[in-house]
Amino acid sequence: MNIIDFSKTNSLLNSFVREIRDISIQNDRLRFRRNLERIGEIMAYEISKSLRYKTISVTTPLDVAEISIPDEEVVIATILRAGLPYHHGVLNYFDCAGNAFVSAYRKYKETGHQSFDIHIEYIASPRIDGKTLILTDPMLATGSSMELTYRALLTKGTPRNIHIASIIASQQAVDYCKRHFPEEITTLWVAAIDPELNESSYIVPGIGDAGDLAYGEKE
Numbered sequence: 001m002n003i004i005d006f007s008k009t010n011s012l013l014n015s016f017v018r019e020i021r022d023i024s025i026q027n028d029r030l031r032f033r034r035n036l037e038r039i040g041e042i043m044a045y046e047i048s049k050s051l052r053y054k055t056i057s058v059t060t061p062l063d064v065a066e067i068s069i070p071d072e073e074v075v076i077a078t079i080l081r082a083g084l085p086y087h088h089g090v091l092n093y094f095d096c097a098g099n100a101f102v103s104a105y106r107k108y109k110e111t112g113h114q115s116f117d118i119h120i121e122y123i124a125s126p127r128i129d130g131k132t133l134i135l136t137d138p139m140l141a142t143g144s145s146m147e148l149t150y151r152a153l154l155t156k157g158t159p160r161n162i163h164i165a166s167i168i169a170s171q172q173a174v175d176y177c178k179r180h181f182p183e184e185i186t187t188l189w190v191a192a193i194d195p196e197l198n199e200s201s202y203i204v205p206g207i208g209d210a211g212d213l214a215y216g217e218k219e
C-alpha cells in the first residue's frame with residue numbers, strides 16, 4: 001500500500017489541520033466543517049495527480065486547444081457523520097463523480113467506552129466495478145470503520161483502484177489498513193499520522209470527536 005503523508009510537506013494544508021486540532025478554534029462548528037471541506041478539496045487535487053489521463057480537443061472561440069483530463073470513473077464514498085463535510089470538499093473538485101454513503105457507528109458494550117463493535121446499517125452506492133473508489137473519512141482510529149465500509153461496498157462491485165483519503169490517522173490504523181486492503185491497488189492519503197490511541201480508541205493527540213465537532217453531540 002502506497003502511503004502519502006502530507007505532514008511531511010510544508011503547505012497551506014497544515015494551517016487547516018492546525019485549526020481542526022486547536023481546542024481554541026475547533027469549537028466553531030461552521031469553521032470546523034469548512035476546514036474539513038477545504039482539506040477535502042486539497043486531497044482531491046492531490047489525488048487527481050495520480051489518475052490516468054487522456055488528451056482531448058477543446059474548441060475555443062478562436063481555435064482548438066488540446067488538454068489532458070482524467071480518464072477514470074470516480075466514486076467518492078463516505079462514512080456518516082463526520083465524513084459528510086469532507087466528502088463534500090472532495091466532490092467540489094471531482095464534481096462528476098458518483099457518490100456512496102455508508103453509516104458506520106461504534107456500538108458500545110455495557111462495560112463502557114472501552115469496548116465496542118462497529119455497526120453498518122445503511123449503504124447507498126452506485127456500481128463500483130472497474131472504477132476508482134475514493135473512501136473519505138477524516139478519522140482513521142482503529143481502521144475498522146474504513147475496512148467494514150470497504151467490505152460493504154464490495155457488494156456493489158470490485159473497484160480498479162482504491163484511495164483511502166483520511167485527515168488524521170493513528171499509526172495503528174495505518175498498519176491495519178496495510179493488512180486489510182489490497183496492497184497493489186490501494187493508496188492511503190493522510191494529513192498526519194498520530195502515534196497513539198487512548199483507552200477509548202480515540203486518536204492522541206488527534207482532534208477529539210470529529211462527528212460531534214461538526215454536528216454536535218449525539219445521544
Ligand SMILES: O=P(O)(O)OC[C@H]1O[C@H](OP(=O)(O)OP(=O)(O)O)[C@H](O)[C@@H]1O
Pocket residue numbers: 079080081082083104105106118137138139140141142143144145146173201209210211212
Ligand atoms: O477507525 P475507527 O476506530 O473505526 O474510528 C473512526 C470512525 O470514528 C468516527 O466516526 P464516529 O463513530 O465517531 O461517528 P460520527 O461521525 O457519527 O461521530 C470517524 O469519522 C470514523 O468513521
Ligand SMILES: O=c1cc[nH]c(=O)[nH]1
Pocket residue numbers: 082139141201202203204206207208209210211
Ligand atoms: O479520535 C477519534 C476516533 C474516532 N472518532 C473520532 O471522531 N475521533
Ligand SMILES: [Mg+2]
Pocket residue numbers: 082209210211212
Ligand atoms: Mg463521532
